[in-house]
Amino acid sequence: MVLGIHHVTAISGDPQQNVDFYVGVLGLRLVKQTVNFDDPTVYHLYYGDGIGRPGTLMTTFPYGHILPGKRGRGETAAITFEVPTGSLDFWATRLGIEVSHSGEEVIFDKRVVWALDPDGLRVELEEVETPAEYTEWTQSSVPTQFAIRAIRRISLMPARGRSIGSFDSTEAALTGMLGFELTREEGNRKRFKVGVSEVDVIDAPEEPMARNSAGTVHHVAFRNENDEVHEKWLMDLNRNGFHTSPIMDRDYFRSIYFREPGGILFEFATDQPGMLIDETAEHLGEALRVPKMHVHRQDHLERVLPKLNIPGVTR
């Protein structure tokens, strides 16, 4: 089975607005400024806990001027961050003031505070008693007792199943392949769990198909311990009929990409080597780190990428 959620990657618009929301409002730490492997003139920003631990990472490709995406089937509908018990009143007030679209909802008997990020992506906050592993970021504008700890859950809205081998749905892939267990079911929502991570699957056949662009999730990644486990997964996925990428070196982890039966792009990512491979914990995310394959373009990229003002980081 996978260990849990590793990271979520979304497509975004303006990079500064993106930083202002995820660092300035949500209080996450910008733990890596790097660029998109496929288009290095676009940032790849990583937000997370104090040391950028797997499971806490929200990442974005802020393309600047880009058409808004459309929410719907075949994509991730929401990302839920866990916050400490007793912190939701703080968040409801903060998001009510700082964000133009926010509100509250009860999902499976639990209060959830939600907000749309600057591009319309839905993020949710939920109180969780037993915290996931995380390291606080002491320069956050959010006081420690209220701080976001990790990504608790993603909510998927699959398209109608396109069978892959013997897996005819997202649910079948989650339980039969990735090791998730069904823990709750109500109305059109089912909840699955592995480790401390959860995946909700929402059945919404009336929804239109999603269009992947600003404000939508590009892919979700699940954790594998190391390269050896990764190799086994690659064989298993291929044997079960999944079309996968080869194992790709993403500098901070190794990745395998594949589409699940509901049309959503999944990634498996290793815990190692992690965010601390090229920066100290003290200075994480403060300078542009260009991937090995694009390092010869570092000077050019530093000139063309917009300068970012990172809340909490003085230079």
Ligand code: ZN
């Ligand atoms: Zn990824």
